[in-house]
Amino acid sequence: MNVVQKIAKPAAVCLFGAFWLLAIGCTSEHAVVEKSAEPRVVPVKTVAVTATEVQRTTRQPATVHAYYRAELRAKASGFVKTLYADIGDYVEAGAKLAEVDVPDLIKQRQSVEKQVLRLEAEERRSRAGIQLAEAQVRSANAMFSEAKSQMASVEASLAGSQAEFDRTEDLVQRGSLQNRMLDEARMKRDTESARKEAVTSSINSAEADVAVAEAHLESARAHLDAAEAETETIRSQLEEVDVQIAYATIQAPFAGIVTARNIEPGDLVRQSNEVGNGKPLFVISQVDKLRVRIPVPESDAPLVSPGDEVTLTFPSFASEAPLVAVITRRSGSLDPSTRTMLVEVELENKDGKLLPGMFGQASINLSTKIAANTLPSQAIRFDEHGNGYVYIVGDDDTVLRSDVTMGADNGKSIEVLSGVHSGQRVVGSHLKRFTDGQKVKPL
Incomplete structure (x- = not known):
C-alpha cells in the first residue's frame, strides 16, 4: 500500500462519517418538528352566562340651563338715558336696569x-x-x-x-x-x-x-x-x-344675574324691540337654582318617570364626586326632529359653581329592572377596533369565537345583549388567544 492509499482511506472514512452524522442530525430535527406540531390541550377556567336581574340605565348628554332666563326689551322708543346694571351684576326683582328717555x-x-x-x-x-x-x-x-x-x-x-x-x-x-x-x-x-x-x-x-x-x-x-x-x-x-x-324703565323680572347687556348710553331703542342687530337689551338668568335638561331616546323614554335617580358628571369637575339627583319632570312627548324626550333635573346652586351652558353626562336609573345575560368583565375581550368578543367552550371542549354586543357595565359584570345565550360556557380570564376548534381543558 503506497502513501496515497494510506492517506485516502482515512479521508474516505471521515467523509462517510460526516455524511452519516449529518443524516442523523436532519432526521432528529425533523422528528422534533413533527413532535412539536402536535396540538397541546390548554387548561382554562370557564364561566357561565347567567341571567341576572339588573337595573336598567341610560347614559345621555346633559346640559345645564338657568332656572329662569328672560330676554328684556323696551316697549317704548327713545334714547338710552341711564344704565343702572352691567354684565355680572346681581339684581333683585324689580330693580332698574336702564332708563329710556321718552319726551314725546x-x-x-x-x-x-x-x-x-x-x-x-x-x-x-x-x-x-x-x-x-x-x-x-x-x-x-x-x-x-x-x-x-x-x-x-x-x-x-x-x-x-x-x-x-x-x-x-x-x-x-x-x-x-x-x-x-x-x-x-x-x-x-x-x-x-x-x-x-x-x-x-x-x-x-x-x-x-x-x-x-x-x-x-x-x-x-x-x-x-x-x-x-x-x-x-x-x-x-x-x-x-x-x-x-x-x-321706558327696564326692570328685572326676578332676582338673578345680568348675563348679557347689548345697549350703551345714547343708543336709540325702537318700539320694535330690537337694537340694531335684534339682540335683547338685557338677559337676566336665575342661577341660584338650575335646570339640567337631558334628551332621552325613544327606546328609553317610556321607562323614565319623575323621581328616577340621575347621576351627573361634568368634565369641568372630573376630579370631584358625581352629583346625584332625581328627575323633576318629563315633557311627555318626543321631539319629531330628534326622536328624543326632554327630561329635567333641578339642582341647587347657591355657591354658583355650576354655570348655564355647561355640558355633562347623565346616567339615569330607569324605573324598571330587566333579566339580562351577564358575564364577568374579564371574560370579554376586545379586538383592535374595540369590538367585544368571547370564546365559547362547546360540549366537546372546543373553542368558538363569538362577537358580542354589550349593554350595561357596572365595573364587575357586563350585560351581553347578543352573541351568547344563558347557560353557555365561555373562557374566563386568560392571556392566550384561541382559534376556532381548538381543544381546551376546562378546570
Whole structure:
C-alpha cells in the first residue's frame, strides 16, 4: 500500500462519517418538528352566562340651563338715558336696569292731564247744576204744598158760603127776607167758588213746576254722569300713557344675574324691540337654582318617570364626586326632529359653581329592572377596533369565537345583549388567544 492509499482511506472514512452524522442530525430535527406540531390541550377556567336581574340605565348628554332666563326689551322708543346694571351684576326683582328717555310721551301725558282737569271742572259745574235743580224742586214742592193748603181754606169758605146761600134762599121763599139778601149770599158763594177754581189752577201750575224741576234735576244728574264717564275715559288714557312711560324703565323680572347687556348710553331703542342687530337689551338668568335638561331616546323614554335617580358628571369637575339627583319632570312627548324626550333635573346652586351652558353626562336609573345575560368583565375581550368578543367552550371542549354586543357595565359584570345565550360556557380570564376548534381543558 503506497502513501496515497494510506492517506485516502482515512479521508474516505471521515467523509462517510460526516455524511452519516449529518443524516442523523436532519432526521432528529425533523422528528422534533413533527413532535412539536402536535396540538397541546390548554387548561382554562370557564364561566357561565347567567341571567341576572339588573337595573336598567341610560347614559345621555346633559346640559345645564338657568332656572329662569328672560330676554328684556323696551316697549317704548327713545334714547338710552341711564344704565343702572352691567354684565355680572346681581339684581333683585324689580330693580332698574336702564332708563329710556321718552319726551314725546311726557308731553302726551301733560296734554291728557289737562283734559282731565277740564273734565273735572265740568263735573263740578254739573254737580252745581244738580244742586240748583234740587233747590228748584224743593221750591216747586213748597209752592205746591202751599197751593194745596189754600185749597182746604177755600173749600171751607165755599162750603160756608153755600150753606149761607141755602139758608138765605129758604128765608126769602118764606118771605122772611128780601131778595136783595139772597143776591148778596149768591155773590159771596160765587166768589168763593171762583177762588176755588183759582187755587185749583195754582195747584196744577205748582204740580207742573215740580215736574219741570224734577226733569231739570234728572237732566243735571245725567250731565254729571256723562261728565264723570268722559273724565274716567280720559283718566284711562292718562293711565295708558303712564304705562307706556313705565315701559321706558327696564326692570328685572326676578332676582338673578345680568348675563348679557347689548345697549350703551345714547343708543336709540325702537318700539320694535330690537337694537340694531335684534339682540335683547338685557338677559337676566336665575342661577341660584338650575335646570339640567337631558334628551332621552325613544327606546328609553317610556321607562323614565319623575323621581328616577340621575347621576351627573361634568368634565369641568372630573376630579370631584358625581352629583346625584332625581328627575323633576318629563315633557311627555318626543321631539319629531330628534326622536328624543326632554327630561329635567333641578339642582341647587347657591355657591354658583355650576354655570348655564355647561355640558355633562347623565346616567339615569330607569324605573324598571330587566333579566339580562351577564358575564364577568374579564371574560370579554376586545379586538383592535374595540369590538367585544368571547370564546365559547362547546360540549366537546372546543373553542368558538363569538362577537358580542354589550349593554350595561357596572365595573364587575357586563350585560351581553347578543352573541351568547344563558347557560353557555365561555373562557374566563386568560392571556392566550384561541382559534376556532381548538381543544381546551376546562378546570
